[in-house]
Amino acid sequence: MREPDFNALATRLIESGISPRHARRTVNELRDHYDDLVDAAVDNGANSKAARLHAANELGPMDEFVGQMASRRELKTWAFRYPQVAIVVYPIACLAVLPAMPVLVGFAKRSALMRWGASLLAAGLVTAVLLLTMQLSIILG
Amino acid sequence: MAQSNPPFMSGVPELLLLRLLNEKEMYGYELVRSIKQATHEAISLGEGVIYPVLHSLERNGSLKSKRKTVSGRTRVYYALTKKGRDRLEKLRSDWSRIQGGVATALGAATNA
Numbered sequence: 226m227r228e229p230d231f232n233a234l235a236t237r238l239i240e241s242g243i244s245p246r247h248a249r250r251t252v253n254e255l256r257d258h259y260d261d262l263v264d265a266a267v268d269n270g271a272n273s274k275a276a277r278l279h280a281a282n283e284l285g286p287m288d289e290f291v292g293q294m295a296s297r298r299e300l301k302t303w304a305f306r307y308p309q310v311a312i313v314v315y316p317i318a319c320l321a322v323l324p325a326m327p328v329l330v331g332f333a334k335r336s337a338l339m340r341w342g343a344s345l346l347a348a349g350l351v352t353a354v355l356l357l358t359m360q361l362s363i364i365l366g
Numbered sequence: 367m368a369q370s371n372p373p374f375m376s377g378v379p380e381l382l383l384l385r386l387l388n389e390k391e392m393y394g395y396e397l398v399r400s401i402k403q404a405t406h407e408a409i410s411l412g413e414g415v416i417y418p419v420l421h422s423l424e425r426n427g428s429l430k431s432k433r434k435t436v437s438g439r440t441r442v443y444y445a446l447t448k449k450g451r452d453r454l455e456k457l458r459s460d461w462s463r464i465q466g467g468v469a470t471a472l473g474a475a476t477n478a
Contacts, residue, residue: 261395285412
């Protein structure tokens with residue numbers, strides 16, 4: 226059996242409806258378990274490669290693992306548990322949020338917006354000073 | 367290769383996990399070792415199998431988990447809740463009933 230690809234496993238779990246946070250936690254636990262199995266095999270005299278293969282065998286096939294996680298409805302996100310509801314709710318939620326998007330984006334990018342505002346203000350001030358200087362030079366001859 | 371168990375084993379991992387966690391909190395690897403030890407290796411699960419069961423039990427409130435750092439590794443320790451103890455008692459009683467029924471049926475078949 227090949228060594229498990231834990232990054233690919235996380236992606237597959239998310240694709241099968243497990244929430245990203247839960248998928249990451251699951252993969253971390255499984256990776257620690259794998260490391261424990263490798264350590265135990267090395268302690269029993271196996272070389273590094275044999276220990277990793279032994280650990281992968283003990284852990285079982287990743288396809289089976291993904292299948293078992295995916296078969297448990299309670300571990301899935303609500304959109305995967307109630308797909309019909311999600312089909313209705315998601316578009317409505319998107320439409321409802323649409324008018325508020327400029328405000329939300331502005332809040333999310335507030336630091337950039339504040340910098341942009343400050344530079345605009347500075348440019349306005351410089352322009353005003355220049356115009357005032359020109360005006361004064363015309364008036365005073 | 368991890369030994370697979372027959373289809374009628376469905377539900378057994380849950381019972382064993384609850385039973386072992388009734389004694390003390392444990393993390394995944396420790397639980398698998400304990401199952402092997404407690405069943406004299408009669409039950410040898412594909413080791414990844416326990417995590418979906420653990421997470422389901424946690425999701426329904428039978429278990430609670432907490433992270434601990436041990437020897438530089440972060441472990442997720444699981445412990446039984448009151449709901450988990452109730453679930454264990456129910457599963458234990460169901461199992462005894464089924465076991466008794468099967469034993470009786472097998473005895474009857476042997477004597478027939």
